Amino acid sequence: MLQRWFATSPQLDAAQSAQLALWQALPEADRSAAYDQTRYVVVDVETTGLNLMTDTLISIGAVGVVNSRIVMADSFSVVLQQRESSGRNNILLHGISGSAQRAGEQPADALLAFLAFIGKDPLVAFHVTFDETMIRRAMRQYLGVSFKHPWLDLAYVIPSLFTGLMHTHRVLDDWTAHFDIANFARHNATADALATAQLLLIAMAEARKSDAANFDGLRSLERSYRYASGKT
Amino acid sequence: MSAIHVTQLTFFTLHAPFDRMERAHQMWLLEHLRLAYYAKGEKLAEPSQGVADRFFIIKQGLVQGERQGSAGDAVVELHVGESFPVGALLARRAVSSAYRAVEDVFSFELSAEDFHTLLDMSLVFKDFCTRRIAALFDQSNQVIQAQYAQAANEHQSLSSPLSDVIRRTPVSCAPDTSLQDALTLMRDGHVGSMVVVDTANKPVGIFTLKDLLGRVVLPGLSTARPISEVMTPEPLSLPPGALAYEAAMAMARAGFHHVLVTGSDGALQGILSERDLFALQRVGLRQISMALRRAESVDALALLGKEIRSLTHNMMAQGVAAEQLTLFISTLNDLLSARLIELECRASGLIGTEIYEGMCWLVMGSGGRFEQTLYTDQDNALIFAVPDGMTADEVRMQLLPVALRVNQAMARCGFPLCTGNIMASNPQWCLSLEEWQNVFARWVDQGSPEALLRASIFFDFRALAGQRRMAESLRNWLSQYARDNTRFLHQMAANAIRNRPPLGMVRDFVLNDANRLDLKFNGLTPFVDAARIFSLAAGVTHTSTIQRLRLSAESLHIPSVEVEAWINALLFIQMLRLRHHYEVSVHQTDAGSGELDNLIEPALLNELDRRILKEAFRQARKVQARLTLDYQL
Numbered sequence: 001m002l003q004r005w006f007a008t009s010p011q012l013d014a015a016q017s018a019q020l021a022l023w024q025a026l027p028e029a030d031r032s033a034a035y036d037q038t039r040y041v042v043v044d045v046e047t048t049g050l051n052l053m054t055d056t057l058i059s060i061g062a063v064g065v066v067n068s069r070i071v072m073a074d075s076f077s078v079v080l081q082q083r084e085s086s087g088r089n090n091i092l093l094h095g096i097s098g099s100a101q102r103a104g105e106q107p108a109d110a111l112l113a114f115l116a117f118i119g120k121d122p123l124v125a126f127h128v129t130f131d132e133t134m135i136r137r138a139m140r141q142y143l144g145v146s147f148k149h150p151w152l153d154l155a156y157v158i159p160s161l162f163t164g165l166m167h168t169h170r171v172l173d174d175w176t177a178h179f180d181i182a183n184f185a186r187h188n189a190t191a192d193a194l195a196t197a198q199l200l201l202i203a204m205a206e207a208r209k210s211d212a213a214n215f216d217g218l219r220s221l222e223r224s225y226r227y228a229s230g231k232t
Numbered sequence: 233m234s235a236i237h238v239t240q241l242t243f244f245t246l247h248a249p250f251d252r253m254e255r256a257h258q259m260w261l262l263e264h265l266r267l268a269y270y271a272k273g274e275k276l277a278e279p280s281q282g283v284a285d286r287f288f289i290i291k292q293g294l295v296q297g298e299r300q301g302s303a304g305d306a307v308v309e310l311h312v313g314e315s316f317p318v319g320a321l322l323a324r325r326a327v328s329s330a331y332r333a334v335e336d337v338f339s340f341e342l343s344a345e346d347f348h349t350l351l352d353m354s355l356v357f358k359d360f361c362t363r364r365i366a367a368l369f370d371q372s373n374q375v376i377q378a379q380y381a382q383a384a385n386e387h388q389s390l391s392s393p394l395s396d397v398i399r400r401t402p403v404s405c406a407p408d409t410s411l412q413d414a415l416t417l418m419r420d421g422h423v424g425s426m427v428v429v430d431t432a433n434k435p436v437g438i439f440t441l442k443d444l445l446g447r448v449v450l451p452g453l454s455t456a457r458p459i460s461e462v463m464t465p466e467p468l469s470l471p472p473g474a475l476a477y478e479a480a481m482a483m484a485r486a487g488f489h490h491v492l493v494t495g496s497d498g499a500l501q502g503i504l505s506e507r508d509l510f511a512l513q514r515v516g517l518r519q520i521s522m523a524l525r526r527a528e529s530v531d532a533l534a535l536l537g538k539e540i541r542s543l544t545h546n547m548m549a550q551g552v553a554a555e556q557l558t559l560f561i562s563t564l565n566d567l568l569s570a571r572l573i574e575l576e577c578r579a580s581g582l583i584g585t586e587i588y589e590g591m592c593w594l595v596m597g598s599g600g601r602f603e604q605t606l607y608t609d610q611d612n613a614l615i616f617a618v619p620d621g622m623t624a625d626e627v628r629m630q631l632l633p634v635a636l637r638v639n640q641a642m643a644r645c646g647f648p649l650c651t652g653n654i655m656a657s658n659p660q661w662c663l664s665l666e667e668w669q670n671v672f673a674r675w676v677d678q679g680s681p682e683a684l685l686r687a688s689i690f691f692d693f694r695a696l697a698g699q700r701r702m703a704e705s706l707r708n709w710l711s712q713y714a715r716d717n718t719r720f721l722h723q724m725a726a727n728a729i730r731n732r733p734p735l736g737m738v739r740d741f742v743l744n745d746a747n748r749l750d751l752k753f754n755g756l757t758p759f760v761d762a763a764r765i766f767s768l769a770a771g772v773t774h775t776s777t778i779q780r781l782r783l784s785a786e787s788l789h790i791p792s793v794e795v796e797a798w799i800n801a802l803l804f805i806q807m808l809r810l811r812h813h814y815e816v817s818v819h820q821t822d823a824g825s826g827e828l829d830n831l832i833e834p835a836l837l838n839e840l841d842r843r844i845l846k847e848a849f850r851q852a853r854k855v856q857a858r859l860t861l862d863y864q865l
Contacts, residue, residue, distance in 0.1 A: 069341065070267035072240065179336065180292060194240070198338060201269035 010144050016108055020143060023115045029122055031150060031215040035068040035204050038215070040152070041118045042200055044192040045131045046096065048082075052130065057138045058082065058096055059104075060114055061189025063197045065124075068204050070197045076117040077190045079104035080138070107142040120149075122215050126172045126196050128153035152218050154199050160225035161206040175199055243291065247313030248840055249360035250289075257354040264350075265340040267291065270333040277317065278330040284320035287347040289313070293337030297329035308850065309334075309735075313839065318361045321347050394479060394493050395472035398502030402492075404429045407436060407460035411448060414439065414459045425490055425503060428463050433499040435492050437463030442489070469494045472501060479504055524567040530641045533572055537645040540564045545814055554807035562602040565647075569595070570697040572641050580634045587627055590617030592695050592702035593638075593656065600692035601760065602776040603806070605813050609648040610639060611689060613661040615668055615702045624664040631662055654689060668706050669713075676714055679723040687724065691764060694775045707773050714768040721769055725863040728761035729856045733849035741834050741846070751812065752830035755805040755845075758852040759798060762859055766790075769862075777802065790858065801851035804844055808832065 012020065030038070043062045049055035057080055064074030079096060081104040104110065114135075125131040128151045139147035158175055159166035169175050176183060176195050179202055183195045203218065212221055244250040244258050253261070270276055276288055276295060288295075295310040297317075308329070310316055320327045321344055342350070351358050403421040405414050407428050414426050418441070428437040439459055447453070447462040468482055469492040479491045483506055493502040520539055527533045544561055573593050574583075582588045597611035598604055614631055618624050635656035643649050656662055663671065672690070675683035691710065695703035714720060734742035734754050741749055749755075763777040766784035774780055778799050785795040812832050834842055859865065 066266075068268070072265045072267065072340075073263045181338075182292065198267070198269065201267075201338075202271075202336070205269055205271045205274075 010108065010142050012108060012143065016112060019112045019116065020145065023112075023119070024145075026120045029120045029150065029215075031122065031219075033215070034213050035208070037067060039067075039119075039121045040065045040124050040200065040215070041121050042124045042193050042197040043118075043131055043135075044125065044189045044196060045134050046187065046189045047134055050130075052133045055134075056080075056082070057107075057134045058101060059189045060110070060135070061191070061193040062114070062117060063190070063193045064117075064121075065197050065200055068201065070194065070201065075190060075194075076114065078110040078113055080107045080110045081105060107138060111139060111143055118149075122150040122152060124152045124154060124196070124200050126153070126175075126199065127155045150215065150219075152215065153222055154196060154203060156222040156225045156229075157203050157207075157218055158199060160221045160228075161203055161210075172196065172199075243313075246839075247289075248843070249356050252356045253354050254356075257350070257357070260353065261342070261350060264346045265289075265342055268339055268341055270337040270339065272333055272336050274333050274337075276331040276333060276337070276339060277327045279326045279328060282326055283324055283344075284317055284327050285344050287315060287321055287342040287344070288317075288331070289315045289340040289342070291338040291340055293339075294334040295331050295337055295339075296334045297331045299329045309846075314843065322361060393472065394470060394474050394476060394502070394504060397476050397508065398472075398493055398504055402427050402500060402503040404433070404435075404500060405459065406430075407463075408458045410456050411453070411459055411462065412455040415444075415455070425505070426459065426463075427467070427492060427500055427503060428459055429500055432497075435467050435469060435494060435500050436460075437465045438467040438490060438492070439463040440490065464488075467492050471496070476504075520564060521567055524564065524571050527571055528575070530572065530575065530644055533568055533575075533641075534645045537568060540568070541646075544810075554803040554810065557810060558603055558605070558806060562599070562604050565599070565604050565608075566595075566696060568645060569593075569642065569647075572645065573638050573697040576634055576637045576641060580637065582630075582634055586619040587616065587630055588698075590619065590699060590702065591615070591631065592698040592700060594693045594703055595696040596654070596693040597689045598692075599696075600694045600775050603756075603760075605810055610642055610650045611654050612639075612650075612656045612696070613654070613690070613693065614656040614663070615706060616662075616664055617699075617702060618664050618666075624667060627664070628659060628662050632657055632659060635662060665702060665705055669709055672706075672710055673713060676717050676720045679720050681727075684724055684727045688761065688764065691768070692775050711768070711771050711773055715771050721765055722863045722865075724761070724765050724768075725859045726865050728758065728765060729859055729865060731757055731761070732856075733758055733852040735846065735849050735853070741849075743834070744831075746831070746833075747835065748831040748833050750830050751805055751809045751832055755848065755852065756802065756809070758856055759802045759805075762855040765859065788862070794854070798851050798855055801848035804848050808837075808841065808845065 041062050041064055043060065045057055045061075046059045047055045047057055059077065059079045062076040064071050066074060079100060082101040105113070123132075132149075132151055136147045139145050155172075159169070162169075165178065169178055172192070172195070176199065179199070181195050181198045183191055207213070207218055207221065212218055240262060241258060244253075244261070250258060250261070270293075277284065277286075290310055290312050292312060295316075297308040297310065310331075316331065317327045317329075324344075351361060403417055403423045403425075404427040405417060407430070409417075409428075418424070418426050424442075425438060425440040427435050428439065430436050437460065439462060443462060443464070448455070453462065467490070468488050470479055470482065472493050472495065474493075483489065483491055489506045491504050492500060493504065495501050520536060520543060524533070524536055527536060540561070543564075544557065570593075577583050577588060592615050594600075594613045594615055595611065596613060598608055599611055614635055616624075616627050616631060618627055639649060639655045639657045649655065654661060672687075675687050675690075691714075693703065693706070731753070734749060743749055759781075760777050763780040763784070766772070766788055767774065767780035770784040770787040772780055772783040772787075774783055781795050781799055781802075784790070785792060809830055812830065816829075834845065837845065
């Protein structure tokens, strides 16, 4: 455990360093831009397990939502090469076989590709803590950066918009079932990201009614719900 | 290449026309789509937005299109997998309807520019967009063919193995047999071909009667010569497992008229002539019509009636279109009925009398319109000339018993008696030309609901047997009389548009209590009624609905594209109806034991057929809109 905290910075080659620098130099996103003039990236990750401290990132799926439309071509998927593949039960869940895991991208390249895909655009997930922690840890380990990025958590935004359903609907599957969102491949990071992106479209349409017409508007919905439910 | 496709491609493999597009084009489409969400009540597109800028494919939810300025009537419902607006995008104009989300909707969107690129790229897509209903119709027909192909294989067909097809044992002889002996064997065996085999019964040659002239008679060869000198060596042979159509192709390729069937040891098992194959191919259409003409008893005709039905099924299996199929059924049913009338007239001693020379058997209703299905009940009547020195009543008294015999015999042949007693044996419908004119004139002048109902059955009359000129006189008279009476046509039109095609407001169709839909009443009748009115207005004397529509269109200035769309819709409904009848009848132990209903459950149709049916009903509405316009209703 400890060596993870005190590990030396990872060695990036020149091209990798240049890529990273390029991303770092990008201007920050305008969080007050209206939905139809902005891009969000909806993210979902698959991991070796649910433990935030010991499990590791296997794959990242992401979908771009541009001007409040999911752009089918604007999607991203990467499998990170693992030193050893994850356990059997876990493989059954996400469906990425041991050999596929070992054949994945070098983690540093995979993460750089992810950064290039997202740019500085705000990220969206359902239960951000999990996705964000997994990605941050991988970023620190393989790229030596502290990944601080604006995130929006639909797990709080959606119930704040549909308060009548908040007690009966908790996990992603509850909400996708409620809105009848089909997911042909649950626990495939890209497919889950797409389902989550559809939830984001619903949230945007609903939030527009209450004048929450931009990222900050959605963030304040999220915060007020966290506050109200005591989950700060 | 983006990452999302794999999971989303499934959607496009489920819905026409995307399911038929090449994989590369499906991928291209996916790459260019955006997915949008519209909350219940939001508008996806409306005329005021200007030139249509995107193509929508509904991924989830229900969209309703409503034509602006018209009543809640011109509503279309669009479901998962359906797409719009095609017309506006093709013409680069604004949409003519407002499209609103009735439920929460997720819709894929393709920009107008990409829409046109895809149109150029994919023939399937282009076909769908430019021909719409016709293209869907083709696709549905292919599905029907595939479904029935299985059943058809159980009958003898070109896809049967040769072992099932060969019947007679081949006549064979050794190579050294004299021509004299070989020809004697052929004559005794009543065969046109002789297979020459070696001691192991392996074919080494074939000799046919066709060869006799060129190889024996004209060269003046002695019939004492051995057959091996004139036979065709190395005859064409196929294994017993080969299919009949392979034999047909082999013959066509080699120019031979025979093919031999040999076992794995090379020994002769059978012989097949071109004619044998031909018989398979034409499942006896000629034979049945010949047999109908020659049948000598009602029992024989009843048996043939059953054969007509099985033949019809075979034709459905071969993918014969509804138009030809119904024409085919009508033709054979006509032959059967005509022969039956002839037999009964002869048995009653009517033939040769003056009355027989002036009578004509009429068929009306669906029979009159050539729209018979497998089990159509009788709608018939008689028209007769009154010979000098007789009264109409006297003629009637002589004809009625004969008509009764015919009606009963028809019932035995699978045409149920008419429950409304619209039959020639009813004195009310056994009339002289003059009496018919009086009856028809009364209906036209009165225009009462009952008169309109009668007219909708009787005005579709045509001659079936006897003196056609009698029917023609009545037709010509009616054509003139009705055309001049615009009030009557107006009343008929008003009556016709009361039967609204049951398009739903929330789901596709308005159904009865049992969730069913009457294909005849709800589907066909609007077209049939309109066609009758058009034909009366245009003076068209044809009684087939399709011909009425086509022939009236010109003089009524209805664009032919419009008419062809109506006809396609009509034919599709008719095909569904035939299929339904067939499916019900195979479950009935006693074929023809009862009248078949026309009720189908739309929920049991496949998605494609449901969509076409919906489109067909929309066409029915268009026909009615035309009536409304023409008669200012």
